[in-house]
Amino acid sequence: xxxxxxxxxxxxxxxxxxxxxxxxxxLEYESHIAEHLANGLSEEEAIEExxxxxxxVQGILEAYNIDKDxxxxxxxxxxxxxxMNDFVNKSSNTIGDMFDNVFDYINEFSSKIYSYFExxxxxxxxxxxxxxxxxxxxxxxxxILFLGIVVMFVVHQANKQDKRATHSNDELGPxxxxxxxxxxxxxxxxxxxxxxxxxxxxxxxxxxxxPKPRRRESNTGKHLIKIILVTFLIIFFIPFIGSLFxxxxxxxxxxxxxxxxxxxxxxxxxxxxxxILIGLLIIFVTTLSLIIAILKAVMK
Amino acid sequence: xxxxxxxGVLEIIVLEIVxxxxxxxxxxxxxxxxxxxxxxxxxxxLLKRMTNDKLFTTYLMESNEGPPRKYYKLTALGKERLVIIxxxxxxxxxxxxxxxxxxxxxx
Numbered sequence: 001x002x003x004x005x006x007x008x009x010x011x012x013x014x015x016x017x018x019x020x021x022x023x024x025x026x027l028e029y030e031s032h033i034a035e036h037l038a039n040g041l042s043e044e045e046a047i048e049e050x051x052x053x054x055x056x057v058q059g060i061l062e063a064y065n066i067d068k069d070x071x072x073x074x075x076x077x078x079x080x081x082x083x084m085n086d087f088v089n090k091s092s093n094t095i096g097d098m099f100d101n102v103f104d105y106i107n108e109f110s111s112k113i114y115s116y117f118e119x120x121x122x123x124x125x126x127x128x129x130x131x132x133x134x135x136x137x138x139x140x141x142x143x144i145l146f147l148g149i150v151v152m153f154v155v156h157q158a159n160k161q162d163k164r165a166t167h168s169n170d171e172l173g174p175x176x177x178x179x180x181x182x183x184x185x186x187x188x189x190x191x192x193x194x195x196x197x198x199x200x201x202x203x204x205x206x207x208x209x210x211p212k213p214r215r216r217e218s219n220t221g222k223h224l225i226k227i228i229l230v231t232f233l234i235i236f237f238i239p240f241i242g243s244l245f246x247x248x249x250x251x252x253x254x255x256x257x258x259x260x261x262x263x264x265x266x267x268x269x270x271x272x273x274x275x276i277l278i279g280l281l282i283i284f285v286t287t288l289s290l291i292i293a294i295l296k297a298v299m300k
Numbered sequence: 301x302x303x304x305x306x307x308g309v310l311e312i313i314v315l316e317i318v319x320x321x322x323x324x325x326x327x328x329x330x331x332x333x334x335x336x337x338x339x340x341x342x343x344x345x346l347l348k349r350m351t352n353d354k355l356f357t358t359y360l361m362e363s364n365e366g367p368p369r370k371y372y373k374l375t376a377l378g379k380e381r382l383v384i385i386x387x388x389x390x391x392x393x394x395x396x397x398x399x400x401x402x403x404x405x406x407x
Contacts (some may be wrong), residue, residue: 034366059345
């Protein structure tokens with residue numbers, strides 16, 4: 001056993017003692033080994049002369065009237081705790097480092113932008129415009145996503161209703177079917193709904209026609225969807241109305257990007273969402289960098 | 301030598317050596333080894349116990365050989381203890397010797 005290993009395991013075994021006591025004991029053995037070396041003997045010989053390690057530990061613990069098993073149980077508990085703490089510390093350090101790196105990058109990037117645009121007032125104006133642009137994308141992006149999902153949901157529901165309506169038409173005569181198709185083909189307006197209602201009242205007299213309740217359900221559903229769609233559009237367009245010119249530009253840019261990704265590339269939904277998230281992250285980082293750069297410019 | 305004997309007399313020897321002058325661990329063990337052959341590891345726990353029992357006080361002094369040396373100094377309580385334990389030992393050993401001589405004479 002080397003000196004380091006010996007002193008280390010001695011420390012470990014004496015965990016139960018006060019730190020100053022442990023230091024005191026370890027110092028004594030350390031200095032004994034040093035004296036041994038000074039007298040021309042080896043480290044290993046000095047440690048061998050201490051005899052059986054476990055008995056040595058037991059002897060020391062007895063000097064404090066501490067039971068050996070109690071001490072070793074205590075040591076095990078402490079070691080487990082330390083392991084847990086180590087794990088927690090390490091993982092939190094890793095996460096902390098990650099954030100540090102991101103913020104370092106943002107800081108560096110904003111400094112670069114700042115030093116690049118520092119020279120003239122014109123450059124500073126461009127910087128502010130760029131910030132507004134990215135910032136508006138950042139604000140509008142999630143709105144578009146949300147609105148897109150809502151519209152897609154509503155369209156999906158409407159298609160479902162359409163299918164059901166077409167299905168019910170199969171049971172009508174060919175003339176009625178044609179009549180209904182023209183109604184379905186129309187944009188859903190109050191007029192067309194009235195027309196459908198009229199149609200219904202006519203079909204009531206025809207014995208072959210579908211039972212009234214299901215037809216009515218289908219049209220009420222459509223009506224409801226229309227109301228919901230309009231309400232949603234009004235509610236969610238209020239922020240857009242409030243947003244300024246750059247908001248509109250941002251909206252357009254984000255919408256084009258979204259449509260491009262969805263339609264042109266034919267990626268899976270998962271891939272699209274991942275791309276969008278990455279995009280949002282990039283926008284977020286860029287925006288933060290620009291804000292910091294502007295703050296630096298303003299504070300100077 | 302029988303380890304049980306050693307354990308019993310070790311305390312007297314250590315007290316006596318420290319009574320002569322203040323000693324640091326390595327020196328003390330060397331002195332003890334001149335009297336009885338003992339495992340070095342057992343002396344430090346003994347010194348620790350005796351220090352905890354307030355028979356010794358300790359102080360550190362710098363050394364050229366490495367870490368500072370810890371010196372042991374006998375306390376008043378330690379001196380008392382030495383006197384008591386010495387007389388106990390004398391009584392004990394003379395009785396044992398007398399007994400052994402007596403049984404030898406009877407042979």
